[in-house]
Amino acid sequence: MNKSDALKSIAAQANRGDLVFPTNVTASLKIQEALDSPDCGLEVAAKLVITEPLIAARVVAIANSVAYSRFGGGVTNIKTAVTILGFSTLRSVIASVAMRQLSYAVSQPAIRAQMQQMWQHSAHVGALAHLLARKVSHVDPESALFAGIVHEVGSFYLLSRAEEFPSLLDRDTAPASEDAPLETHETFIGRAVLSKLMVPKRVVSAIETLWYGVRTTPPETLGDTLLLANELASVASPLDPRTPEELQALIDNSDFTVDTSTLTQILHDSAGDLSSLTNALLD
Numbered sequence: 709m710n711k712s713d714a715l716k717s718i719a720a721q722a723n724r725g726d727l728v729f730p731t732n733v734t735a736s737l738k739i740q741e742a743l744d745s746p747d748c749g750l751e752v753a754a755k756l757v758i759t760e761p762l763i764a765a766r767v768v769a770i771a772n773s774v775a776y777s778r779f780g781g782g783v784t785n786i787k788t789a790v791t792i793l794g795f796s797t798l799r800s801v802i803a804s805v806a807m808r809q810l811s812y813a814v815s816q817p818a819i820r821a822q823m824q825q826m827w828q829h830s831a832h833v834g835a836l837a838h839l840l841a842r843k844v845s846h847v848d849p850e851s852a853l854f855a856g857i858v859h860e861v862g863s864f865y866l867l868s869r870a871e872e873f874p875s876l877l878d879r880d881t882a883p884a885s886e887d888a889p890l891e892t893h894e895t896f897i898g899r900a901v902l903s904k905l906m907v908p909k910r911v912v913s914a915i916e917t918l919w920y921g922v923r924t925t926p927p928e929t930l931g932d933t934l935l936l937a938n939e940l941a942s943v944a945s946p947l948d949p950r951t952p953e954e955l956q957a958l959i960d961n962s963d964f965t966v967d968t969s970t971l972t973q974i975l976h977d978s979a980g981d982l983s984s985l986t987n988a989l990l991d
Contacts, residue, residue: 714873715893718866722900728869729904730813736760736806740906743795743802753798754787762805767793769991770801774984775838796850800834803905804857804989810868819870819877822946826867829943830860831989836937839982843974844936844966845927855914855934857989858907862898863947879949895919926964926971936962940975 709717721727729737739756742748748756757764764786770776771789783789790798807830811823834856841852870876898919902912910930917931918938927933939958948955963972975982 709873709875711875711878712893714875715866715897718869718873719893719896722897727865727900727904730809732812733806733809736763736802736809737904739763740799740802740806743799744906750787750790753795754790757786757790757798760805762808763802766801766805766988767798769988770797770985773988774981775835794850796848797853799906800850800854800857803854803861803907804831804834806905807857807861807864810864814868814871816871819867822877823864823867825943825946826860826864828990829941829945830857830864831986832941832943833857833859833934833937834989835982835986836940837933838985839975839978840927840933840937841930843978844971845929845933847930847933851908851911851914851930852933852937853985854907855911855930856937858902858905858911859915859918859934859938860945860947861901861905862894863945865901866894866897925962926966 739760742756743753757767767786767789768783771783771792776792783792793801808827811820811827814820814823834853837852837856838849841847841849845852866876898915899912902915907915914930914934917929918934921931921935923935923939924932925936927936939955939962944950944952944955963970965971966974969977
């Protein structure tokens with residue numbers, strides 16, 4: 709089965725609502741669903757998080773990161789961590805754990821390596837988007853963090869299916885034509901996975917900007933913020949068709965002035981915050 713046929717097959721499954729997830733991912737998604745219940749308060753959320761050790765560890769680590777240290781740091785219990793982060797960031801943590809769990813179900817080292825790089829890229833983009841939202845575009849930083857973490861979740865899902873459909877690893881060599889359909893199989897599958905993760909419409913719209921849009925400089929919207937974070941990420945997506953030279957050129961041409969500082973100065977001055985949040989996501 710070639711790549712096109714494999715994508716068609718998975719898109720047909722997605723259209724029927726038959727996305728394939730390992731059992732541990734399904735458990736994380738059930739927590740995500742429970743958070744949307746009107747009866748889910750702080751106590752219930754903390755009890756849900758405790759049932760999944762990976763989520764619990766990540767929640768505490770992020771609550772103790774420099775990006776959230778204004779709350780005092782030294783967090784050692786789930787309830788306090790959930791209080792500090794709030795439900796919006798908690799959803800980001802659950803989504804990040806679900807994505808990591810997808811890679812745990814893959815046995816082939818080559819595919820796992822690509823998934824690991826994809827996760828490193830997503831974590832870098834999430835941390836950068838959070839920083840840029842706070843310092844530059846002044847959009848909601850928690851939404852920016854979430855958007856950065858899940859912006860490649862469709863590709864992450866496809867990599868998780870590559871053992872079943874090896875042709876998914878084939879590189880696309882032909883450039884996209886101007887008359888190519890706006891909704892490709894990849895974007896359709898991406899939308900389906902985002903829906904399964906219960907990603908809010910505002911975040912989905914930002915990811916659509918990444919798929920189809922042109923960034924405004926300086927960034928003004930959540931979509932602009934995500935686009936810039938994706939360009940500045942020090943780890944590229946393994947599926948990004950651009951060469952390292954093209955990606956570096958984007959970074960070199962991304963400097964601009966915000967108030968009295970330049971983007972380069974902001975990134976330099978905030979390197980500690982950025983590194984702390986990135987490491988909390990990756991550890």
